[in-house]
Amino acid sequence: MKVAVLGASGYGSAELIRLLENHPHVEIEALISSSQEGEGLMNVYPHLSHINRTLEKWDVEQLSSRVDAVFFAAPAGVSSQLLPEVVERGLIAIDLAGDFRLTPEEYRVWYGKEPAMNSWISKAVYGLSEWNREEIKTARLLTNPGCYATATLLGLLPLAKAGAIAKGPLIIDGKSGVSGAGRGLQTNRLFSEVEGNLFPYKVAEHQHTPEIEHYLERMGGASHVVTFTPQIVPMSRGILATIYAPVEAGWTTHQLREAVATTYHEHPFIRLCERGRWPRTKDVTGSNFCDLQVKVDERTGMIITAVAIDNLMKGAAGQAVQNLNIIMGWQETMGLKMLPLYP
Amino acid sequence: MKVAVLGASGYGSAELIRLLENHPHVEIEALISSSQEGEGLMNVYPHLSHINRTLEKWDVEQLSSRVDAVFFAAPAGVSSQLLPEVVERGLIAIDLAGDFRLTPEEYRVWYGKEPAMNSWISKAVYGLSEWNREEIKTARLLTNPGCYATATLLGLLPLAKAGAIAKGPLIIDGKSGVSGAGRGLQTNRLFSEVEGNLFPYKVAEHQHTPEIEHYLERMGGASHVVTFTPQIVPMSRGILATIYAPVEAGWTTHQLREAVATTYHEHPFIRLCERGRWPRTKDVTGSNFCDLQVKVDERTGMIITAVAIDNLMKGAAGQAVQNLNIIMGWQETMGLKMLPLYP
Amino acid sequence: MKVAVLGASGYGSAELIRLLENHPHVEIEALISSSQEGEGLMNVYPHLSHINRTLEKWDVEQLSSRVDAVFFAAPAGVSSQLLPEVVERGLIAIDLAGDFRLTPEEYRVWYGKEPAMNSWISKAVYGLSEWNREEIKTARLLTNPGCYATATLLGLLPLAKAGAIAKGPLIIDGKSGVSGAGRGLQTNRLFSEVEGNLFPYKVAEHQHTPEIEHYLERMGGASHVVTFTPQIVPMSRGILATIYAPVEAGWTTHQLREAVATTYHEHPFIRLCERGRWPRTKDVTGSNFCDLQVKVDERTGMIITAVAIDNLMKGAAGQAVQNLNIIMGWQETMGLKMLPLYP
Amino acid sequence: MKVAVLGASGYGSAELIRLLENHPHVEIEALISSSQEGEGLMNVYPHLSHINRTLEKWDVEQLSSRVDAVFFAAPAGVSSQLLPEVVERGLIAIDLAGDFRLTPEEYRVWYGKEPAMNSWISKAVYGLSEWNREEIKTARLLTNPGCYATATLLGLLPLAKAGAIAKGPLIIDGKSGVSGAGRGLQTNRLFSEVEGNLFPYKVAEHQHTPEIEHYLERMGGASHVVTFTPQIVPMSRGILATIYAPVEAGWTTHQLREAVATTYHEHPFIRLCERGRWPRTKDVTGSNFCDLQVKVDERTGMIITAVAIDNLMKGAAGQAVQNLNIIMGWQETMGLKMLPLYP
Known part of the structure; x- marks a missing residue:
């Protein structure tokens, strides 16, 4: 399965890359960043210097032919704009921001931004994996819970x-x-x-x-x-x-x-x-x-x-991958079996 | 005014030393440590290596002729034993532990140790400086609040x-x-x-x-x-x-x-x-x-x-010095005017 | 392949457990600790609380029938005593301490302890993986380099x-x-x-x-x-x-x-x-x-x-597993492909 | 003695304020910041929230009637511009940047900026207090050493x-x-x-x-x-x-x-x-x-x-105050007797 990660210069994306690079069934096809388009990944994240890859700009048209799923790990207000057309093209969208978790009224009050369209919000499945597994299984628009x-x-x-x-x-x-x-x-x-x-x-x-x-x-x-x-x-x-x-x-x-x-x-x-x-x-x-x-x-x-x-794990990228596993019918722990780093 | 600090190998004492060394009216006459008696201060605290001084053992008899006040900065259960005879000899005692803050029943339950004698506990003045100034002024046995x-x-x-x-x-x-x-x-x-x-x-x-x-x-x-x-x-x-x-x-x-x-x-x-x-x-x-x-x-x-x-300051040594200032009728901020260390 | 880890309460062992638990070809059969024998692993390392296992005492006789290799992650001076009989019984021994890295004279001077027998030291293969791969392939007593x-x-x-x-x-x-x-x-x-x-x-x-x-x-x-x-x-x-x-x-x-x-x-x-x-x-x-x-x-x-x-990785447990991979003829990166944790 | 501190939003200035506020002979008359002019000090440094003071813009004319000395704690390239006119007006200038430490050629190579005029550089006294005390005593332009x-x-x-x-x-x-x-x-x-x-x-x-x-x-x-x-x-x-x-x-x-x-x-x-x-x-x-x-x-x-x-102390603000003490003929340790903060 090929996926894209949007917001690639943030910590959530760095963690998604860490997980997806070692996931047996997933391949990262594209890393997308509006702020650092064209930059080499190793310049943004020197700890990934052995990965030779360039951050791309957002192009949903072209992307939809390359990947099956998109992780949105951008600040609030980005996925409300970009995500719907991803789902419309039949891709799975997993949003790590808060744009699809609240009613438009709640969002407006607490985020102080314009909300996504209510019709899309109502399609979103809340990805608290342990509590919503049945719904998650069929989700196309998954909104990952806040940390x-x-x-x-x-x-x-x-x-x-x-x-x-x-x-x-x-x-x-x-x-x-x-x-x-x-x-x-x-x-x-x-x-x-x-x-x-x-x-x-x-x-x-x-x-x-x-x-x-x-x-x-x-x-x-x-x-x-x-x-x-x-x-x-x-x-x-x-x-x-x-x-x-x-x-x-x-x-x-x-x-x-x-x-x-x-x-x-x-x-x-x-x-x-x-x-x-x-x-x-x-x-x-x-x-x-x-x-x-x-x-x-x-x-x-x-x-x-x-x-x-x-x-960054159960509070963001880890749970996002766990949800992808559930959607895809894979073992829930796939790619997530690493033990804690201690000390 | 000459003072002694007991429990000299702990952090509370290190902080007392920092404050008292620069206090215009106070001189540290003795540093007392049961666990490290005979040790040079610089070996216990290398940051004080320019101070040539040896930790002493507890000897209330001899101490009472050398100092006017004793700070007790030892673990719970020490001052309940040692402090009364200090006050009996007419010295001021300032206790940073919890031995004189509670009723004997409370102490037994929450500290799991034998309490001090109730007659002594009832003599103790609670040193929350901003709230008990009048009582503190005449205290001989001051119990400094917990952090x-x-x-x-x-x-x-x-x-x-x-x-x-x-x-x-x-x-x-x-x-x-x-x-x-x-x-x-x-x-x-x-x-x-x-x-x-x-x-x-x-x-x-x-x-x-x-x-x-x-x-x-x-x-x-x-x-x-x-x-x-x-x-x-x-x-x-x-x-x-x-x-x-x-x-x-x-x-x-x-x-x-x-x-x-x-x-x-x-x-x-x-x-x-x-x-x-x-x-x-x-x-x-x-x-x-x-x-x-x-x-x-x-x-x-x-x-x-x-x-x-x-x-270690308002939660321990700083408030203890503030209380000494109040007891002695000195300016409340004496020796305590240092600004925060930032960053 | 079944292995034992000795010195199980230290950080080197905690890291070995992290690696070996996810290694596709290895199973940890025994965790050995002289200081905490009988203790549950979760009490020694709460981050491993989901692993139900008890630390065992050293018993080479019994161990040799249960495992194929032993990792020694104990302080200097332990493996010089215990390791030889492991090799004599035909097991692979990987030593993370320094007991087999130096000549007896060097060891005596720099470690201030009694060295292992020279005959054993001379059998040891130095496990700097990138520089000694050919020798490592046939090692039975591998001495892992210092960090x-x-x-x-x-x-x-x-x-x-x-x-x-x-x-x-x-x-x-x-x-x-x-x-x-x-x-x-x-x-x-x-x-x-x-x-x-x-x-x-x-x-x-x-x-x-x-x-x-x-x-x-x-x-x-x-x-x-x-x-x-x-x-x-x-x-x-x-x-x-x-x-x-x-x-x-x-x-x-x-x-x-x-x-x-x-x-x-x-x-x-x-x-x-x-x-x-x-x-x-x-x-x-x-x-x-x-x-x-x-x-x-x-x-x-x-x-x-x-x-x-x-x-703890390339400087200890990681290189030890890399060396085990080389000895066993497995892919050198097996079980070691995790990306750095950042931030 | 009244002084001004320039570059007031940086860490060096924060440390100068900590020292000068408690210096018995010095009063801070002005805090100057080009980037945060008009801002309250407490907004720039909440740890100083009890000090009611506003950052000022640079105005050498007006300043020269208010203060006797100016500390320059701005990035490289600022004091080379502003400091000479301070000295020309008869004030003492203490520069914590590197603008007057090197020859113009060295400065150009290592700092990659335009140097100060050589005539001014040659007037500067290097403030390594323990090694240049005699020269420091008569300095009007003191260049404080790098950390x-x-x-x-x-x-x-x-x-x-x-x-x-x-x-x-x-x-x-x-x-x-x-x-x-x-x-x-x-x-x-x-x-x-x-x-x-x-x-x-x-x-x-x-x-x-x-x-x-x-x-x-x-x-x-x-x-x-x-x-x-x-x-x-x-x-x-x-x-x-x-x-x-x-x-x-x-x-x-x-x-x-x-x-x-x-x-x-x-x-x-x-x-x-x-x-x-x-x-x-x-x-x-x-x-x-x-x-x-x-x-x-x-x-x-x-x-x-x-x-x-x-x-920030002996490597910057502390040594700068030590140098002021020497220039003024005060005790070298004045305002600098605080013990280390430990832990």
Whole structure:
């Protein structure tokens, strides 16, 4: 199967290249970049200096005869423009941006941009692999979940489904490595500014908030507003979502762990930590694993659940490949069996 | 004024030495270490190689004739044994550990050790400088607040006092640089294990939890149970506490900011960030500043407040020196005027 | 093929497990650890929590019926004791320590320990894969090169062979991430001590010095004493060797680059950087690549060559697996095709 | 004394502000920035949010009535234009850039820019404080040494003066934290690119090379060409220069250490490490100290000397203030007594 990757100068694309180059059934046919068209890949990414390839410009006509699928790994607002004609030509489109995850109204409010056409948004299948497999199998337009949304939903959905979350404040304290902010040049992403630094941003304004609420309701049957604070942590990769919710009467730590364990019993990428051990971002670095733990704070009646993923893997490129595997009917772990890089 | 520092091989002591060496009114007379008695300071701390001094053993008799005050910067359980006889001999004792912050029952539960005698605990003055100045002025046994407790209380107390916190879950998501865990040898503090890593520990079991509840009630007049999750962040210094609480009806972000600004108007170490800007740990590194911000998430009815301090400064040694200044009637900022080290 | 890994609690073994778990022809049959026998792997390495396996004690008798090869990834002094009986039983032994790389006299001087028996040392084949392939093919006792030695020899040998190095000082300035120092508990490997820190150690006393001299002569036909200064850098992985040598009259940068390019033309793991670009450790992280560059400083008549490898990959576990591939007659890159993890 | 700082949005200026704000005899009257004129300091540097001050544009006329001295902390090429008129108006000018350190010919070659007028260059006094104190005392135009040059010259000059360096290759392997590269926006300074990364740049082409050669001859009486390789290290601050030179016959480690110790006997910022201990960048972080060590590798006849400074302190702002102190006849350590920040 031949594929193209659009947005090839970003970190999401670099990670897609890492995965697809070693995928037994996929061949990268084209790398597309509007900002660095004509540039050699090795100049954009010296770690790929042995790959002799040039970034191309976008040409959907010509592309549709060369590839079967396109990964969109560009900033928000690009795929809403370019993706529909890809699907119209019969290709599979996998979008790593947020252009097809929300209703047009939500998108306008939270992204502050013009949304895609609603008819296309309604065609999009949400690619939270473990929770939407049946729909994904037949998707032509797959919208890959946001990194924070992936971590949060994987942690919350088993609890919501089980009916363990009571009414009351639902708090998500998110922490992300700085690669999540992309490769764009900004002072507050310079090494000297990020090293030794930890800070919130977009407090109660992050665009993954409505995504979490939306799919928590759709997939978990639970209607909640969530208070979400994302924070930048001085590391390159990794997301840790620490989630707080009031527990429904009668639920114990043991029962919550059982609910999670049962839910993910046959899902190879989800690892429930042993009791007493908590997820660590480094335990999943470079892999598609999602580590999680849950506990009831009996003193306060709150559920605390923590979820760790690699933001570029399960939070982006890894899950995108996992979804391609599902669409194609391949083994879900194909090309994704690498163990975490440690240390 | 001559002082002694006990626990001289730890990070808290190293920071005390940094401050006291440049304090205009204080002279370090003795550095005491049970584990490294007889060792040269430069071997324990090569960054102090120009200071020719040897670590001494504990000898309260002899010490009482040499110094006027003793800083206890040893692990929990040491000062409960050694500190009373220091005070009995008429010296000032400033304890950076938690031995005198809680009731004996609380201490037994949360620290898992034998507490100090209650008669001594009741003599101790809690050294949250901005909130307890009058009592501190006459203290002989000062118990310096825990690092997480300092950040949390400085953020919560103005809101609690103002009556802005409604009933409901009070969540503290704490993040700390690894120096907070001390200099002891553990695998999970090695560079290769911490770099690129972020993880919770002592979830709902951290010993600063009762300290926060205790003094939030005592000083803020507000009785709450708190759900507290501490987390290790891959940086040496810094604490960020992100705090979530339901807002009392009618309070706006503007009003909360006013309440905070008014409270700290004359306190030189507390900096309320401009609206829209959030605290960053690196903005306070090496200084005694505490940066904070507060906001109401109107969608969810939650207050979000974030507080950044340097755990070794305002969270330990810096506040200890601030308290000594208050006790001695010196200018509160004496020896503490250094600006943050940036970058 | 079934293999055992000894020294299973160290970083070298963790990396071997990462590689061997995904190697198409190899199965890990036993993980052996003297210090943590009986411990579950997931307790030693939580990033491998999905692998249900227990560390075993050393039992050569029983092992010889279960496996075909043993990787020794223990500290110096262990394999000299345990390895010979493995080979005697007909197994393949691959030693990642330095016990079989030097003459007994050299070993005694530079390692300060009792050497292995000379008869065994003389049987050992030096596993610098690109330079010793023919001998490696038939090895039963393979001694894997040291991390600094690998980087240095890969950079120097093409120049030495070409006769481009004149008489005079040969300087190796080595820099290594801290994982190279292992997982043992020492104060100067704690995160708070290593972060923001860079320092030399074992100056002119590092045990890879004689290894470099020894094999530079044996494989490059060039007899030089080398001045070697290793330095710890605040990162987990990666070695950069910056090498200085007087250039033989007449050689230009272009010619040196040609010599290197020709030498490594058919070696897939060696990447000569484009002119003007210099190796960066992060460009090889997690991969078996070796990036290098060379230049003549015309002003001073010195060759400057820089070589980057991942110390745990091409500098240890990666090269060990590469050598196993050569011994077994498999494709040299088998199980080693992963691209670098970036960022 | 009132001073102005030009280039106020860079790291060098931030460090000057840190120092000058706490200097007992100096008051900052103006912060000047061409790129961010009119901006509040707190927006440029949130860590200084308690300082209410606005960046000004350059206006020499008006400035000369307000201040007595100007620190130039702008990129190369600015002070050559602006500084002369400052001196002509009778102010003291301290230049942290390289515009007045080299001959016009050298500058043109190594900086690739138009040099300052030679008449002004010849008026400039080189501010290597420990080696040029007498000239500095009467300087009106002081050119502060480059960061690498400071480290290198402080290490080499005592050996050169003593006659201990033989003819032959003189190698400087320099390593710097990334703050040395400034606050400008470049992809290769982003956190995700620098973390875990170590790489050479400007190999044999760095502009501090002629500065080292120039002043090694002028102050040390030794004419050498030097081979210099700078490298970026994943840390914010700190320089380590590892220097290799052939030893003149008869010199031992002990004698070299004596030569260094004697030279710097009365210089409070220079610390010769105890025998066996090597300089570490973190031991000087935030301070004006320079730590050094020297050794003869008897096997190879090479001197190895290593020097650590904080690039923003002794390598820039710290030495600039030290020089102001000397010019003004104040105590050399005034405002510079802070101990290193550790950890």
